[in-house]
Amino acid sequence: MDEKGYAFTPMTVLLFIPIIIVAISYGNIVNEANLLANLATGGDVTISTATSVYSNIEKAASDAGRNSAYNATRKVIDDNAFFASGTSKSYMRQRILDAVNTNVINSTREIEYQTGRQVYINNILIDNYTNATFTLSDVTINQTDPFGFYVNVKGGIPVKVVQEGQSFEGRTPPISVYVTIEGLEDPYVWIKSKYRSSNVIYKYPYYTNIAGETNYYFDEDVDKKEFIINQLYYCLNGTNNPSNITPRSYYIVDPNGLSFFDRLENKTTSADNNITRMSTFIIGDPLYEDHGRTDISRLDREYFSKVTGTPIKIGKSNMADPLGSIFYLSPSYITYFKLKNNY
Numbered sequence: 001m002d003e004k005g006y007a008f009t010p011m012t013v014l015l016f017i018p019i020i021i022v023a024i025s026y027g028n029i030v031n032e033a034n035l036l037a038n039l040a041t042g043g044d045v046t047i048s049t050a051t052s053v054y055s056n057i058e059k060a061a062s063d064a065g066r067n068s069a070y071n072a073t074r075k076v077i078d079d080n081a082f083f084a085s086g087t088s089k090s091y092m093r094q095r096i097l098d099a100v101n102t103n104v105i106n107s108t109r110e111i112e113y114q115t116g117r118q119v120y121i122n123n124i125l126i127d128n129y130t131n132a133t134f135t136l137s138d139v140t141i142n143q144t145d146p147f148g149f150y151v152n153v154k155g156g157i158p159v160k161v162v163q164e165g166q167s168f169e170g171r172t173p174p175i176s177v178y179v180t181i182e183g184l185e186d187p188y189v190w191i192k193s194k195y196r197s198s199n200v201i202y203k204y205p206y207y208t209n210i211a212g213e214t215n216y217y218f219d220e221d222v223d224k225k226e227f228i229i230n231q232l233y234y235c236l237n238g239t240n241n242p243s244n245i246t247p248r249s250y251y252i253v254d255p256n257g258l259s260f261f262d263r264l265e266n267k268t269t270s271a272d273n274n275i276t277r278m279s280t281f282i283i284g285d286p287l288y289e290d291h292g293r294t295d296i297s298r299l300d301r302e303y304f305s306k307v308t309g310t311p312i313k314i315g316k317s318n319m320a321d322p323l324g325s326i327f328y329l330s331p332s333y334i335t336y337f338k339l340k341n342n343y
Contacts, residue, residue: 049117049161050168056107057100057153058175064099065141065151065179068092072264076187082266089141089261096151097139105129120160133157146253146260146278147203148180181260183242188263189280192304196286201260201278202241204250206231215338216252222343227317229343236281237322247283247322254279256336258301268305284323297330310334313342 072092076082083091108119108126119126121133138154155174160167182202189199206217221230238248257279259272270277282303285294296302297309298321309328311318321327334341 047161047168049111049115049119050159050170052111053104053108053119053121053159053161054172054175056111057104057172058177060100060103060107061096061139061151061153061175062177062179063103064096065092065149065177067099068095069149069179069181069260070184071095073184073187076264077185077190080191082187082191083264085265085267088264093136093139093141096141097134097136100139100153101132101134104133116163118162120162121157123158123160143259143273143276146251146257146276147182147201148178149260150176150178152176186263186280188258188266189282189300192266192300193282193286194290197282197284199248199280200241200243200245201251201280202238202243202248204235204252206235207253209253214253218337219339219343222314224315224343227314228319229312229314229339232319232327232339233322236283236327249281249283251278251280253277268301281321281327283321284325294326295328297328297333299329299333302330302333310341312339315343 069092072083072088075091104121105126108121111117112119112126121129126133134153134157138157140152140154141149142152143149153172153175155172157172158169159172160169184201186199186201189197204216208215208217216231216235218232218235219229222228223230235250235252236247238246238250241248241250255274255277257277258267258270259276259278262270262272262277280300281298282300283298285296287296287303288294291306293308295308295310297307299307302309307330309330311326311328312334313319318326329337329339
């Protein structure tokens, strides 16, 4: 009988049963779907938490690399002392390690706070770390060009992210990030010139090495009225360098030059891979009083070693640098740069 007093036949009651069953089943489906959605969302957050840890390690390595290079140059300049031979790279590695550890610990704790997950690195809860997630053996530096270096953080470090009822375990991939040294002051030029000449590392933009053929294009355009070789003068002046401060000579790729680490250690010759070496030119003649003669090659390490050079004549005049001093190069570098003694 229904609420109005009508009686239901047995057949009518049977017709209602499937509706009731379907309604009950549908309710369970909705609950299960919500549960699965929550599990999927939780899993996504857990996995993205691990991914964020990896990204933070990569960013920390990049920031730490640049900062360590800057600090190394400032240490030489401020202390007025070069690094001992073979120690500049280890100095930078230690500072990279310290910065990566600090950054990873702080950023991972923030991730824990934001996501409600617990994060373990090297099987240790991040909250239990004080100052070290990585060791010095996990961090290396290598160079493939003169104007930067790679910071490498060893892969395979266990990372575990845990939430109630769920966990994600993985290992960090090998991380390698490029760090530029452009824009840093060169302590080698500053100290070797007895604080009379300062230069900032910026790459000369027109150098090419195609199929092993090196070309600087220095004498592509000779101005016989102004008595200058335009492209060479452009390099000496540092025209259009990002600091907009000129004259400030560009740095050139030079397999016979000095690497960044050589410069930090006051080397005269390099044992580093020749693809990592560079040179620049000294503008003016800041050490004239010391060597007592003007005909010194203006290539930086030759200038500081008092290697004599010859001028480049354009017509009947010697080419001068942007400060008005006659520009000299050693015969070997005049040949190497594919220049002539006379134009």
